[in-house]
Amino acid sequence: xxxxxxxxxxxxxxxxxxxxxxxxxxxxxxxxxxxxxxxxxxxxxxxxxxxxxxxxxxxxxxxxxxxxxxxxxxxxxxxxxxxxxxxxxxxxxxxxxxxxxxxxxxxxxxxxxxxxxxxxxxxxxxxxxxxxxxxxxxxxxxxxxxxxxxxxxxxxxxxxxxxxxxxxxxxxxxxxxxxxxxxxxxxxxxxxxxxxxxxxxxxxxxxxxxxxxxxxxxxxxxxxxxxxxxxxxxxxxxxxxxxxxxxxxxxxxxxxx
Amino acid sequence: xxxxxxxxxxxxxxxxxxxxxxxxxxxxxxxxxxxxxxxxxxxxxxxxxxxxxxxxxxxxxxxxxxxxxxxxxxxxxxxxxxxxxxxxxxxxxxxxxxxxxxxxxxxxxxxxxxxxxxxxxxxxxxxxxxxxxxxxxxxxxxxxxxxxxxxxxxxxxxxxxxxxxxxxxxxxxxxxxxxxxxxxxxxxxxxxxxxxxxxxxxxxxxxxxxxxxxxxxxxxxxxxxxxxxxxxxxxxxxxxxxxxxxxxxxxxxxxxxxxxxxxxxxxxxxxxxxxxxxxxxxxxxxxxxxxxxxxxxxxxxxxxxxxxxxxxxxxxxxxxxxxxxxxxxxxxxxxxxxxxxxxxxxxxxxxxxxxxxxxxxxxxxxxxxxxxxxxxxxxxxxxxxxxxxxxxxxxxxxxxxxxxxxxxxxxxxxxxxxxxxxxxxxxxxxxxxxxxxxxxxxxxxxxxxxxxxxxxxxxxxxxxxxxxxxxxxxxxxxxxxxxxxxxxxxxxxxxxxxxxxxxxxxxxxxxxxxxxxxxxxxxxxxxxxxxxxxxxxxxxxxxxxxxxxxxxxxxxxxxxxxxxxxxxxxxxxxxxxxxxxxxxxxxxxxxxxxxxxxxxxxxxxxxxx
Numbered sequence: 095x096x097x098x099x100x101x102x103x104x105x106x107x108x109x110x111x112x113x114x115x116x117x118x119x120x121x122x123x124x125x126x127x128x129x130x131x132x133x134x135x136x137x138x139x140x141x142x143x144x145x146x147x148x149x150x151x152x153x154x155x156x157x158x159x160x161x162x163x164x165x166x167x168x169x170x171x172x173x174x175x176x177x178x179x180x181x182x183x184x185x186x187x188x189x190x191x192x193x194x195x196x197x198x199x200x201x202x203x204x205x206x207x208x209x210x211x212x213x214x215x216x217x218x219x220x221x222x223x224x225x226x227x228x229x230x231x232x233x234x235x236x237x238x239x240x241x242x243x244x245x246x247x248x249x250x251x252x253x254x255x256x257x258x259x260x261x262x263x264x265x266x267x268x269x270x271x272x273x274x275x276x277x278x279x280x281x282x283x284x285x286x287x288x289x290x291x292x293x294x295x296x297x298x299x300x301x302x303x304x305x306x307x308x309x310x311x312x313x314x315x316x317x318x319x320x321x322x323x324x325x326x327x328x329x330x331x332x333x334x335x336x337x338x339x340x341x342x343x344x345x346x347x348x349x350x351x
Numbered sequence: 352x353x354x355x356x357x358x359x360x361x362x363x364x365x366x367x368x369x370x371x372x373x374x375x376x377x378x379x380x381x382x383x384x385x386x387x388x389x390x391x392x393x394x395x396x397x398x399x400x401x402x403x404x405x406x407x408x409x410x411x412x413x414x415x416x417x418x419x420x421x422x423x424x425x426x427x428x429x430x431x432x433x434x435x436x437x438x439x440x441x442x443x444x445x446x447x448x449x450x451x452x453x454x455x456x457x458x459x460x461x462x463x464x465x466x467x468x469x470x471x472x473x474x475x476x477x478x479x480x481x482x483x484x485x486x487x488x489x490x491x492x493x494x495x496x497x498x499x500x501x502x503x504x505x506x507x508x509x510x511x512x513x514x515x516x517x518x519x520x521x522x523x524x525x526x527x528x529x530x531x532x533x534x535x536x537x538x539x540x541x542x543x544x545x546x547x548x549x550x551x552x553x554x555x556x557x558x559x560x561x562x563x564x565x566x567x568x569x570x571x572x573x574x575x576x577x578x579x580x581x582x583x584x585x586x587x588x589x590x591x592x593x594x595x596x597x598x599x600x601x602x603x604x605x606x607x608x609x610x611x612x613x614x615x616x617x618x619x620x621x622x623x624x625x626x627x628x629x630x631x632x633x634x635x636x637x638x639x640x641x642x643x644x645x646x647x648x649x650x651x652x653x654x655x656x657x658x659x660x661x662x663x664x665x666x667x668x669x670x671x672x673x674x675x676x677x678x679x680x681x682x683x684x685x686x687x688x689x690x691x692x693x694x695x696x697x698x699x700x701x702x703x704x705x706x707x708x709x710x711x712x713x714x715x716x717x718x719x720x721x722x723x724x725x726x727x728x729x730x731x732x733x734x735x736x737x738x739x740x741x742x743x744x745x746x747x748x749x750x751x752x753x754x755x756x757x758x759x760x761x762x763x764x765x766x767x768x769x770x771x772x773x774x775x776x777x778x779x780x781x782x783x784x785x786x787x788x789x790x791x792x793x794x795x796x797x798x799x800x801x802x803x804x805x806x807x808x809x810x811x812x813x814x815x816x817x818x819x820x821x822x823x824x825x826x827x828x829x830x831x832x833x834x835x836x837x838x839x840x841x842x843x844x845x846x847x848x849x850x851x852x853x854x855x856x857x858x859x860x861x862x863x864x865x866x867x868x869x870x871x872x873x874x875x876x877x878x879x880x881x882x883x884x885x886x887x888x889x890x891x892x893x894x895x896x897x898x899x900x901x902x903x904x905x906x907x908x909x910x911x912x913x914x915x916x917x918x919x920x921x922x923x924x925x926x927x928x929x930x931x932x933x934x935x936x937x938x939x940x941x942x943x944x945x946x947x948x949x950x951x952x953x954x955x956x957x958x959x960x
Contacts, residue, residue, distance in 0.1 A: 161857050188863035198858035202876045211872060212862040218656045220711045264862060 251282030464589025481516025771840025
């Protein structure tokens with residue numbers, strides 16, 4: 095916990111905890127994916143998680159909305175602890191949006207149906223209201239003209255923006271991004287990152303797993319560096335890139351920058 | 352212009368540039384070239400070609416030998432058409448059969464219009480097909496072991512068709528013909544066959560075979576003429592309708608019709624709707640109204656978003672009660688109308704599904720409408736089926752032949768479809784008890800031959816049923832076959848379920864969809880689309896295997912050909928012609944289904960990814 099505290103600015107520290115992980119451990123068979131993660135994400139904070147592949151970044155954020163089940167430790171999301179109680183899981187999932195590396199849009203539904211499905215059936219919104227919100231969101235991610243198309247007819251960048259709009263339609267308090275730009279062609283990455291920047295500016299609490307260093311530096315409030323299922327360093331972007339505390343972080347940065 | 356194309360040869364002549372970059376023209380080959388390349392390219396291929404042509408000719412000659420066998424009396428088929436298609440359905444009531452066929456053809460026409468089926472057919476290809484057909488007829492004429500008149504006739508007809516096909520493809524070569532004119536041509540052809548070709552007029556008159564020369568019996572050709580015109584008219588009417596109402600609305604109507612409509616038609620064919628109105632008013636209507644109104648109100652309440660635990664508890668107890676009614680029926684504790692038992696069961700299913708379809712007022716009302724519709728149709732059908740037939744029936748199994756085969760095949764497919772989906776979902780479920788039960792069921796049924804199951808249901812099930820419950824033979828066959836087919840259907844659907852990527856499940860979970868919502872909105876639509884080719888394969892199998900009904904004593908197409916016709920005094924021992932004829936019917940049915948599925952596959956592949 096001490097590492098977390100040093101990276102927290104006073105302003106951040108005063109805010110409410112949105113996600114609180116204490117001693118989270120997770121095994122896949124014999125392989126330990128998470129080796130005791132302590133992490134706190136504050137309200138309206140943008141936290142970027144970095145690290146080499148296989149370091150447990152994705153597993154960590156997938157534990158936060160229980161796509162993976164952690165075996166030890168506690169995760170508290172917006173005051174609700176993640177247990178096996180189904181009602182808690184449903185509640186957390188409807189408050190936590192998630193964007194995947196492979197978009198995972200529903201290929202048999204049009205863009206607008208992709209976005210309105212969950213608000214209508216999970217949030218029990220009226221169809222008119224759901225459609226109105228969906229069109230607003232498509233406007234916000236910059237593709238209002240694609241509403242009636244099927245996902246297969248869109249470019250990768252457009253699909254990922256639809257996926258973001260689909261998550262936002264549930265009006266989540268927290269957004270999780272699992273390498274949102276890793277499956278995209280280079281020229282499409284910026285269009286997705288721009289949407290994410292806009293989202294960060296609007297005050298959304300975000301946890302982003304990414305390899306986009308420019309984005310991390312510009313948008314993140316704090317950076318987390320993970321390796322072998324452990325948090326190696328938590329730091330503010332300035333210090334992380336110019337004056338990293340850990341040697342391992344220095345090595346990582348020297349490899350990718 | 353030239354600046355932008357740096358690598359192209361420097362020239363100001365745009366035409367030359369385009370010509371230089373055009374793909375090479377594909378040289379067109381004549382028939383001789385094709386044969387040289389594909390049939391006689393080397394000595395060994397030449398030998399093989401001759402070998403297999405000889406073999407083909409021999410097989411064809413053998414087959415033609417069966418057809419032109421002087422011993423074979425084709426009158427046995429021509430005279431018994433009515434028996435083959437409807438068994439001994441009373442002749443004076445035949446208007447019901449014609450009405451049914453008319454309703455089905457109208458529905459096909461409307462369906463074609465609703466889905467905008469309008470393929471552009473290449474005239475060249477059609478002409479080519481005609482040349483092929485003509486050539487085949489001519490070749491058959493040459494090798495057929497028949498009288499020289501027939502041989503000459505076949506050769507002349509074959510050559511005429513081939514010349515016609517060649518002429519069409521030469522004159523109209525590159526044109527495309529749209530669907531309706533094509534239908535008109537096909538319809539015209541069949542009308543010409545009906546009214547011009549001298550098949551002879553075969554029928555039984557007072558039990559004696561009458562065989563007059565001329566075209567076929569007016570009692571056949573007049574209804575068919577009307578039906579063909581009706582079909583063409585329904586396509587046109589459907590197209591006009593789609594311009595007025597939304598195609599989507601017509602599609603939904605047609606889907607609903609295809610699920611419910613045939614049941615109404617069976618009712619029309621088998622029963623005379625002379626209701627016992629007193630009983631209808633005293634018991635049938637009150638029960639139906641009660642279920643519709645009280646059940647609807649309860650479901651409206653259950654589908655409220657905030658009902659929560661009480662709702663679940665209520666649905667669970669309704670399910671227990673519905674199941675208990677069946678236990679009580681077997682144990683004989685109290686009596687209850689079968690219809691009421693069934694209604695409670697369906698109501699329990701609706702109650703269980705209520706939280707999934709919870710939502711605002713309009714959504715809930717839709718859910719209640721679905722319930723009321725189910726009650727109305729279900730109770731009407733059961734009332735109809737329970738009504739005693741007032742038809743004057745000549746012999747107990749009075750509907751059979753092709754109609755019986757079709758009815759069984761259609762309803763087995765329709766019933767095994769939802770059952771198969773449920774089994775497949777249970778088998779892939781996370782709950783071990785469902786998985787175990789479903790796996791046991793599927794593996795058990797797949798390990799038992801269909802004929803065993805049919806015997807079991809047609810003979811033994813009635814022995815186990817409690818007093819007062821009885822299963823008619825047809826219903827028993829249908830039930831056994833549907834349960835058998837469901838196991839295979841489940842395996843097909845499971846294949847589709849496995850093709851869904853894990854990301855789809857994760858995305859649905861991340862959005863907070865419940866398991867049943869995920870299954871209904873995300874998983875099944877994608878899985879079933881993948882499953883369609885297999886489903887059609889199964890439909891073909893189901894259609895052909897209805898011939899097993901013959902073995903348990905049903906008078907289907909096979910039994911009529913194998914038992915009834917050879918036992919008629921006029922056609923003693925004549926089974927070959929009828930068997931060949933039903934082969935042709937089965938082949939035509941199966942082949943058209945397989946063609947339809949191929950078209951559907953290409954269409955689905957193009958529409959979405």
